[in-house]
Amino acid sequence: MKIKKLIFAATFMATCVGIDIPSAFAVSSPCSVGQKAEVLWKGKWYPAEVLNVKNNKCYVTYEGYDSSWNEWVEARRFRASFKTGDSVRIFWKGKWYPGKILNVGKNSYKVTYTGYDSSWDESVEPARVSR
Secondary structure (H helix, E strand, O other): OOHHHHHHHHHHHHHHOOOOOOOHOOOOOOOOOOEEEEEEEEEEEEEEEEEEEEEEEEEEEEEEOOOHEEEOHHHEEEEOOOOOOOOOEEEOOOOOEEEEEEOOOOOOOOEEOOOOOOOOOOEEOHHHHHH
């Protein structure tokens, strides 16, 4: 409970003085139902699809494996899987904005925001991108 109070207090204070809050505090869930993703299992990333979301966990099914392998995974084992040109939502300063994936990096996505010029394009961590 102390940690939740500390996070709330830090978020409140940062908001009051206009400091950007790291996305780890701002994004409540790493996934959304129907989202294609990759899940870390025994040191390797496997393609999966999100079937359900609950309590910041993602219930996934693995591509090419039967449902007995379906499982709930935490954010640390989950990463979104997007391709260049995919339409996405991008989390920025407490709100989701529509955009597209311009380029896929090892641990980031280069994105462009719909309706904004290229000066707003940026590389973002996977937690800031959703379907």
